[in-house]
Amino acid sequence: MIERIWSGKSPLYLLLLPFSFLYGLVSKLIRLSYVLGWRKAWRSPVPVVVVGNLTAGGNGKTPVAIWLVEALQQRGLRPGVVSRGYGGKAARYPLLLNTRTTTREAGDEPVLIYQRTGAPVAVSPVRREAVQALLEQGDIDIVITDDGLQHYALARDIEIVVVDGTRRFGNGWWLPAGPMRERAARLKSVDAVITNGGEAKAGEIPMTLAPGxxxxxxxxxxxxxxxxxxxxxxxxxxxxxxxxxxxxxxxxxxxxxxxxxxxxxxxxxxxxxxxxxxxxxxxxxxxxxxxxxxxxxxxxxxPVDASLPDPQASALLDSITRICRSPR
Structure with missing residues (x-):
């Protein structure tokens, strides 16, 4: 039912519009408070790349985060990953993952990223604390946040948005009447848009999920x-x-x-x-x-792997690498 509502195939979204306007207002005020300096974002001593989305539901964000970590590792960089840890409940935060960490503690996506990449991963509802935990446990050159586009308390150097190329933005409304966390106009302010499947629009990087x-x-x-x-x-x-x-x-x-x-x-x-x-x-x-x-x-x-074509993928990785190797 929710898919029909969000896709615009059901008029029931009209009943939810008042809640959507409230969601949108709160969302805009939160972002505006950081843009205008009313609230201060914490800036990490190493670059931060956010891999997020504008919509609720699976867009392929975690495969992109894994691709990015592995690509940066191949370039000789040492990325660390932070996540909210949805679906997990740790005894204390921040939680640094190890080989014994369970999905009930850390959530499924952080454990998946840790097992696939071997990169250090930290989980906390407060991303700053997760970043600090990574910095304390060893040398890292860059932090990748799996989700967190709307977590403006953490300053970021690069914003990457993953879009479902088939569903796009549904009916275009904020939650709960539609799938949007932020409206599509937000794409104009991000550094890269990766489109998973479907047809990538001008300026977007096409991506496919290649099964092994x-x-x-x-x-x-x-x-x-x-x-x-x-x-x-x-x-x-x-x-x-x-x-x-x-x-x-x-x-x-x-x-x-x-x-x-x-x-x-x-x-x-x-x-x-x-x-x-x-x-x-x-x-x-x-x-x-x-x-x-x-x-x-x-x-x-x-298993599936994100596949991005050159030269767009190389250009994105080059820009991230330059930030890592530039003085802060």
Whole structure:
């Protein structure tokens, strides 16, 4: 239902407009308070790059953050990552991730980024505290924030917005009548717009999510996803249909598709009930980091990597690298 409302296919959004105007007013006042200097943003001693979005729901933000971390590592830089840690609840903040940190403590996306990149990751509702924790634990050249475009208390050097190229901005209204955290005009003030799928508009960097081989969660075995049989597909991400579409593009026709809420925590019994012993439970990598502690032998995940074309990708990385190597 919410997808129909946000896409403009249902007139029910009209009933929510009063709340949207209130949301928009508060959002504008918060940003204005920092722009005019009424409130002071904290500036890190190392550059900060925000990877965020203007809309609620999955746009591909975390794959872009992973791509950026890995690309900067290949250039000899030492990035660290900070996140709000949605879906997690730590005993204390800031929380520095290690190999024993669970998704219930840190949230699924920070754990995924930590496991994929090996970069230091810190979680805190107050991003400044997370940045300070990274700086205290070792040398880093740059901080990547996974989300946080609207967290203006943390000053940033580069703003990157990820846009869903198919859904774009829905009906264009603020939450809850529409999907917008900020209106589309905000794109004029950011440094780069990366468009995930669909058709990139002028000045935007096109991106695709390239799936790799399926990985067995329990054993680590890899094989082409198309060789899996009797697939039960599940996804607990911001926009589950994207995952199911990816599977079909890989030649997989699931016997069942199950969508969960984004950042949902799973129980062992809940997931074991989804697929029988002769079926394959196939999920996203973001789901797999939560399922790994109790995975069965027939559970697999499909990793995806952000793919950005040159020369736009190189130009973006060059501008970030220059900031890292310039005196503060």
């Amino acid at each position: 081989d399926a990985v067995n969660i329990k054993t680590g075995e890899t094989r082409p996803a198309s060789t899996l049989t009797q697939v039960v597909a599940m996804a607990g991400i911001g926009h589950p249909p994207r995952f199911f579409t990816t599977l079909k593009q890989q030649g997989i026709t699931p016997v069942k598709e199950i969508a969960f809420a984004d950042h949902q925590n799973y129980s062992e019994a809940q997931l074991h009930a989804l697929a029988g012993p002769y079926q394959t439970l196939l999920m996203t990598e973001k789901d797999a980091v939560k399922a790994r502690p109790f995975a069965a032998g027939n559970w697999w995940y499909l």
